[in-house]
Amino acid sequence: MCSVEQKPIFRDLSADDPEPEVTEIESFCVNCHANGITRLLLTRIPYYKNVVLMSFSCEKCGFENNEIQPGGAYAEMGVRWKLRVEEPTDLNRQVVKSDHTAVRIPELDFEVPAMSQKGEVTTVEGIVARAITGLSQDQEARREQHPEAARQIDQFIAKLHLLRMLESPWTLELEDISGNCFIENPSAPRRDPRCTRTDFARTAEQNHALGIFSHDEVQEYPAPPPPTSLVSPSTAEHSFEAMVSDEVLQFRTNCPDCNAPADTNMKLTKIPHFKEVVIMATICDACGHRTNEVKSGGGIEDKGVRYEVRVAGKEDFSRDILKSETCSMEIPELQLQVGGRALGGRFTTAEGLLGATAAQLADAPGALGDAPSLSRDGMAQFIAKLNEVLECKRAVTIVLDDPAGNSFVQSFSDDPDQPDDGLKVTRYERSFEQNEELGLNDMKTENYEQS
Template sequence: MKDISSVETLVIPADVTVAIKARKVTVTGPRGTLQKNVGHVQMDIQIVKTAKDNKIVFTIWHGGRKHVACLRTIKSAVENMITGVTRGFLYKMKLVYAHFPINAIPSDNGESLQIRNFLGEKIVRECPMLEGTKVSLSEIKDELILQGNDIEKVSQSAASITDKCRVKNKDIRKFLDGVYISERTNVVQEESKDVAIVVLPTCSCIITTKTYGNMSSNPELFPSLGDVADRTDASNGVEGEELTDMQTVESLCMRCHDQGTTRLLLTTIPYFKEIIVSSFYCEHCGFRDTEIQSAGEIQPKGCTFTVHMLSREDLGRQLVKSNWATVTIPEFQLTIPPGRGQLTTVEGLIRDTVRDLAIEQPVRRIVDPETAAKIDALLKPLRDILDIDESDEDGAAGRDGDTEVMVEQDRDTGRPFVPFSIQVDDPSGNSYLAFKESPADPQWNLRAYNRTNEQNVKLGLVAEGAETTEAEKLESAAAATDAMHRARAVKPEDGSTVPEEVFSFPSTCMSCGHEQETLMKPINIPYFKDVIIMSTNCYACGYRDVEVKSGGKISEKGKRITLKVEAGDEDALSRDMLKSDTCGLEIPEIDLALQPGTLGGRFTTLEGILNEIYDELSTKVFRTGDSATAGVGQIGREDPEARGFADFLQGLKDVMAVKRDFTLILDDPVANSYLQNLNAPEPDPDMEIDEYERTKEQNDDLGISDMVLEGYNEEAEGAPTALEAKTE
């Protein structure tokens, strides 16, 4: 049965122009022009203009079932064209890998994409984008962004990238590596009706704001401090101009118990993450307080920052302390437990500590003299560090007045500065203590670690009292056994005598605390030595980790490997590299220096290790210097150290893209590191290997000086060992 006519209508927005000629539809909007020829479908397409709006009318006369089905298809295609020229289309793609990090590099101004190191292969996969489609790297790790006006070309470009990284000749249920579409959205987001509620316990208030699509990536929701300062200066003196970046509410003052004002600002710290800054001021007593809360996610690992403070200039180092962080100063036996988050400096943190401890001292000296005496003994060295007197313990915190004048008055006694160390331990990984100029700062150290089960419980990542059930134990053991059998089936291709057996032993997952199996297998690296690869895979939470350990004896000498790379030599990035946990890494041209132990043991490529270094620094580091400096982010008033670190990151990007000459230095005192020789067994003209005698300090740090290497038989027979004889 055929209908006389089938009709569909589509409203044309006010900022869009549509032209139709011989079933060729042309749509023009703010973002450009799109054309589509639908002449292969017999239908009438007309533009009907009314006083209210303009419409496109699609009509099919005497159409059959399949013919009428095309009506809705053509309408959807034109509707997508209107959406494309007004809001655009944006596809997000995720780089998924297990062991070999996939490296995606946009080229030709975003019109092409190079994919490297897929499944460890040295093949460079070229993925050209279709006309009008651009590809770029997201601020989020391992994420690509494709955008354009034509949905067909954007989606086809994304499908081409996925097809280029398709796993072949393997079980795709186990090998999930690839590039997959994770989100489909628009370039210009529409205002949604969702509501975000921000709760600040210390202020006893609730703020409700509208959200716009993806909160973490929206620059309007999380403007930078510099943008807020510029808009504030521009709005001063303009009638009717209100600053909408900050939310203002009334809240209770904790000092005089009267009503004060709390201002909330959602902002982004460069090279760090999104935060919520809360500033409280009471006009009745003059009390001020500032607090921050993280607006981002909990990091995969915890972090510990250690800085040796050698002078009063070091007190200006900026400090981000989350509400999970513990601050310790061992020299004074001072520990600041987890509490409210702070964006301050080391000096500001010590001033707040002195103020909080001293505020109740007059009463405490009468009620509990013993405790008051202990607190006075602690406050004295802290005041000496700040160079202030007992009457000035508040400094500029919590009082209304001229901060700069009070600080100058405090620092006129000339007390000598006593060096000390400060340590910030944050299991959530959301704290930071700044370095000077570059990560090569000898006073600064960063260590990442896996959280314990107790820490995961405190962070709310694991339910309290959760234990592994018998079914989970059996499932985990079965999966580990299956993985072990598959690993045993892999045999060396060169016919060497490497043992095929894979050793397995039970362990505990560092992420969720469940029981798991750790697999260990010795392998031989050609022209190097035997190493042991330890692989951990938790089947409860999906946590994976791979470590490389030396399988041979300790070398008598240390080894220094120097590789000179010229600009444009992309083959150098594909060199296999074994970095042990005792190896340090340097690139002098960009002042990059990694201390031994940083990033742990890694068996990857030169390109892979550079990507790991960049990801670690770009997500952990932000501006340095005194956080009280006015005009942060404004043109002409920026911190030179912040600009210096931005130049450092740009230099690291140039090294990753081989746009400049650079020198890579691997210094391993136990000679357990390796860099592939592309001309093996012949010498490599670009690489030098030097052996050197270890110093006594290096032997002490490695524990070699305390090893007993002889006299074991005598010890078994009751005779004194060589170490005991030496002691006597």
Template sequence: MSVIGEEEVRGSKAIFKEISADDEDQQPTIIESLCMSCFENGTTRLLLTKIPFFKEIIISSFICDSCGGSNTEIQSAGKIQEQGVVYTLDIKTKQDMNREVIKSDSATTRIPELDFEIPPFTQKGSLSTVEGLIDRAVSGLEQDQAIRKATAPEVAAKIEEFVEKLIKLKDVETPFTLIIDDSSGNSFVENPFAPQRDEALTVTHYKRTTQQDIQLGLKADDDDEEEEEQVEEKPGNTIEDMRNEVLQFNTNCPECNAPASTNMKLVQIPHFKEVIIMATNCDSCGHRTNEVKSGGATEKRGTKITLHITDPSDMTRDLLKSETCSILIPELEFELGMAAVGGKFTTLEGLLKDIKHLIVSKNPFTLGDSSNPDLAGKLQLFGKKIDQIIALELDAHIVLDDPAGSSYLQNVYAPDPDPEMKTEHYERTFEQNEDLGLNDMKTEGYLEGQSADR
């Protein structure tokens, strides 16, 4: 199995090359294909490439010499992300129309102000701008207008009126909202202020539903029935047994797709609660990943932990960051939303290095054709400031804000209070309960409700 995995990795490196203007060997594959407009043969060019610090993509371009028709699209050749993502952009200026957008096939595009929605899998993926998305929507609506005017003039008139509204959006006379909801997690909206927080852009990660997994081809329709049949109660699997046992189950490597194994263990954190630690190690390509899940219930109140970093030993403090925890560094005017780096059980230094890697190294618009020198300079400066915080050359605070109360930062003075660390408990807002799925959760009064219905 390991030999096959290594061959697959070598093959992927040979096929997908990074975008480079100096690479003369990176030539597109030319295929003769049928034009769907005039039904004559045209030419399709395929380029398998890799956007630096992003992922592998397939760029295709079709040109028909007979009718002049053309078409371009982009397809993701990388893995489907573990969570879906929703980008909500408040567009207030014309500069916002120039933001770069990667929209995959599985993304839903919405403009609530016009009750406008482009369902998933109805458009091919594209690398464009906000203005380009609107132009593409206008072109799609105008495509069959000549036929509609002849067969359904009332429908054609309504579509023309709606197209005018879409075109007016490009002038940004009134603010509007653009929402891109991608269950595969492979879409992206540019933040021109990175690494600082963008007040106009909200990024939310979520767990896919079973129906979305079926749409993406990750699960068959009958998987739920098979899982229910395989669930059996086994005597002796108590909580105490799980604490002393490392569970292992088979999976596939998220990088090379070779067979791998994931280890899972229930751990009791002193002065806190139980957590589940999961780690995956691939023998084929060496990829390693770890994730932490809370093993207890959602706390009644949220928790906000503020640490003033004053000593080198602070970098070795144990830290548990749950998926619902946001990270703030006030001195850098930096905020990282929940689920951005997933659940982690690490040290403070490890978390800061993960933040630097996420913001500086994995940003898809720092290199290649989409690179921006000003943005790249800001990101490099941010990375240097993170290094200064780790080396205690820059005075800083780190804030862990978890509405679920499932995050933890080690108190080295426990059980006595830590003079440099402040822990606050607060009541969650309605919006925070909504994000955690608590507003619609009903755990009491079922019998009374059933009696009333009868």
């Protein structure tokens, strides 16, 4: 049998791939109603996402149209950004907007609804400039036909110009149910002093707007018969027990990086003095991408948990750490704060967690390229401090805060009830905002309505 070299579906544009796979489709021209050609190119923007480039051209009338569409999956949760614009550097912050991003400026009661503009990569000042350009269109004709409306629009445009001049601080709010928008942090990797990000669980209506439906909502459509290679019903009830008995299950998935077919290995394991967790590892033969994920085997705990781990010597590096996707990390001595989904869920050690943080910061998109948005010297100095910690030249405290309570840090004490000098554990009641991020407020509302 001959084997065909497997290539990623979404590939980088480079000199090593001089002939990218372009798909040509005969399409209807909306200008002259003749047939033109639509060309599709699947590629990826480094450190951002996979995209589909579409280019239409009509040889008869010369009409052309170019579009870009996301080629990846939606994020698991929606996202809200709130930026306080106080300094000129805030106007130069890079902003990534998707089609589903809604823009608001509360001080002017101004809003750009979602799906009213195409996704783009711009700046904070660029958002205001685009709003001014849009409102200025047809103003000359409007002044003749509707002078009062034109006067009010001129007054509003003047207010937008004041925002660009920073006459007074103002607020920019972004909300994206797809989770695919972003505001640059010039102070990275330190905490952003004027910008906050909040993840939220989508409602059923928002999922439907994205074309996402639950299994119960699509039951009315007949499902195709299962393939013969699936586990038979007689052994399905024992599949959970099979996972417990040190068996590694393998199933076919798509690579999260290039979307090529890949294998995912899954194993259920028990962490002493904690709970069962599911460890999943995916290796892509096409692009070489590797990913490791850890999912909790149980639901959300009644209380959140906060761990303070002291790392001062080599023995502290061997402490096992289970970090869930909802767990944020902080190192006060280095003024470092990392969100829960930045490093993802992983089962590692204190050394592995610090090493993964240094590796991710070294590959940060804002620190690379011809015009990096972050200071190369500042980032290099920060990574050097992290390396000093890994070389036991600097002692730090790792603070892990998980509102879902699904994270765990190993105690060096033989008796789990006895305190560990290098570990402090605090359990706390979640706030309303934390419950909203976990989707618990929606569940309580549904239970109340059903009762």
